[in-house]
Amino acid sequence: MTGTVELSAAQVALVRASYAEVKRLDQNYSSLFYHRLLEQHPFTRALFPDDLARQISVFRLTIDALIEQLDEPGAWQAGLSELGRRHVNYGVLPKHYGYVGSVLIDTLAEMLGERFDAATRIAWETLYDRVTQAMLSPKFEDG
Numbered sequence: 395m396t397g398t399v400e401l402s403a404a405q406v407a408l409v410r411a412s413y414a415e416v417k418r419l420d421q422n423y424s425s426l427f428y429h430r431l432l433e434q435h436p437f438t439r440a441l442f443p444d445d446l447a448r449q450i451s452v453f454r455l456t457i458d459a460l461i462e463q464l465d466e467p468g469a470w471q472a473g474l475s476e477l478g479r480r481h482v483n484y485g486v487l488p489k490h491y492g493y494v495g496s497v498l499i500d501t502l503a504e505m506l507g508e509r510f511d512a513a514t515r516i517a518w519e520t521l522y523d524r525v526t527q528a529m530l531s532p533k534f535e536d537g
């Protein structure tokens with residue numbers, strides 16, 4: 395089965411703890427993430443509006459909500475599927491998801507240093523993989 399955001403209870407705890415830590419830092423991870431993305435994958439510059447402020451904020455709010463609902467399997471399937479569908483219209487291709495995931499996870503790792511250990515990285519990779527599958531899957535029909 396693809397698309398459902400499912401992580402083990404231990405992975406949910408690792409993602410939540412590391413995310414809470416990164417949000418306690420003064421630097422906004424989402425802002426750093428977008429700057430790294432544009433730097434490492436310059437083609438993405440043309441996809442986003444000149445002013446990234448709104449994007450930095452909505453991306454962060456989306457991740458916040460996702461992490462809050464991580465232990466409710468399926469709660470995000472329909473929303474992520476819709477979000478993914480909108481991304482097709484933004485010019486995003488399936489292969490771009492890998493670039494974004496690497497830059498995002500590397501940004502978190504850099505900000506948390508040794509506190510971002512191997513198990514935490516695997517938990518984030520698992521989460522990102524599930525989110526990607528959900529965003530690339532056909533629309534989920536309720537009921």
Ligand code: HEM
Binds near residue numbers: 481486525526
């Ligand atoms: C975890 C995966 C992702 C999440 C949670 C996410 C989240 C969002 C959100 C919340 C928006 C606001 C617009 C809307 O809700 O439709 C958005 C827009 C956008 N995203 Fe993503 N995104 C993800 C992956 C990607 C990837 C892989 C790309 C490829 C570069 C990308 C590029 C864009 C672009 C170009 C826009 C439109 C900007 C604009 O014209 O205002 N996103 N994204």
